[in-house]
Amino acid sequence: MSDITVGVVADIINSQYPEATQDSWDNSGLLVGCRTDKVTCVLTSVDITEEVVDEAIAEGCNMIVAHHPLMFRGLKRLVGSTGEQRVIMKALQRGIALYASHTCCDKSPKGTSARLAEMIGLQHCSILIPEADGSIGYGVVGELPSAMAVNDFATYVKTKVGCSSIRMSGDAEKISRVAICTGSGSEFVSDAVKSHADAYITADVKYHQMAEAGERIVIADIGHWESEQMTKQLFYDLLSGKISKFARCKMSQCSNPIKYI
Numbered sequence: 001m002s003d004i005t006v007g008v009v010a011d012i013i014n015s016q017y018p019e020a021t022q023d024s025w026d027n028s029g030l031l032v033g034c035r036t037d038k039v040t041c042v043l044t045s046v047d048i049t050e051e052v053v054d055e056a057i058a059e060g061c062n063m064i065v066a067h068h069p070l071m072f073r074g075l076k077r078l079v080g081s082t083g084e085q086r087v088i089m090k091a092l093q094r095g096i097a098l099y100a101s102h103t104c105c106d107k108s109p110k111g112t113s114a115r116l117a118e119m120i121g122l123q124h125c126s127i128l129i130p131e132a133d134g135s136i137g138y139g140v141v142g143e144l145p146s147a148m149a150v151n152d153f154a155t156y157v158k159t160k161v162g163c164s165s166i167r168m169s170g171d172a173e174k175i176s177r178v179a180i181c182t183g184s185g186s187e188f189v190s191d192a193v194k195s196h197a198d199a200y201i202t203a204d205v206k207y208h209q210m211a212e213a214g215e216r217i218v219i220a221d222i223g224h225w226e227s228e229q230m231t232k233q234l235f236y237d238l239l240s241g242k243i244s245k246f247a248r249c250k251m252s253q254c255s256n257p258i259k260y261i
């Protein structure tokens with residue numbers, strides 16, 4: 001019988017991505033379940049949807065560790081009338097604990113932007129928007145292994161990240177310095193410009209923001225889910241490194257609500 005508990009798993013994630021560093025509007029941490037509940041298998045995921053809970057049930061997992069939290073707003077009833085309510089009800093009924101590591105993971109030097117920088121081979125990286133003592137913060141800026149033309153850069157990023165299309169604006173002779181902010185990073189375009197990056201990889205950039213920013217920097221909007229799909233691997237690797245003889249699996253499905261037709 002496993003002596004791993006929800007609290008043990010939560011503490012491992014928290015030690016790498018401290019909940020205390022999350023933004024005030026965020027809801028990272030243990031969302032459903034008791035710290036003393038036993039855990040035999042964890043499913044790591046980007047989102048917690050009904051399909052993801054179903055996959056956890058099918059795989060015999062009794063805990064989900066995900067990037068995007070639930071319950072950003074207070075819930076006044078649980079009657080199954082929204083997807084979020086159904087997820088929570090099913091998790092409670094089936095004894096599945098839910099944990100989310102969101103902005104604390106985004107801002108970690110071992111978090112989402114850092115991993116994306118690694119995936120595209122950025123070198124000499126530093127934090128794009130440092131906060132606190134400078135050891136954490138949103139985004140990363142660094143140098144590509146070699147300078148490339150804009151079209152080659154787009155193809156390179158698509159291949160490395162594994163996304164089918166990118167929304168691009170702006171132009172440059174060559175791209176060598178690249179800023180990254182995974183997820184919704186449109187508010188940091190000016191920080192990317194200030195960092196002397198030739199291109200800024202992020203997601204959820206609006207039409208007018210792309211048009212306006214395109215005069216100063218190449219914007220590569222790779223998609224929100226695509227930019228954070230590696231979180232299931234991040235949590236998987238973290239747990240694998242800390243607990244041996246313990247089952248864990250990665251979400252096999254695509255939880256991206258956006259389809260490219």
Ligand SMILES: [Zn+2]
Nearest residue numbers: 183184224228
């Ligand atoms: Zn996100």
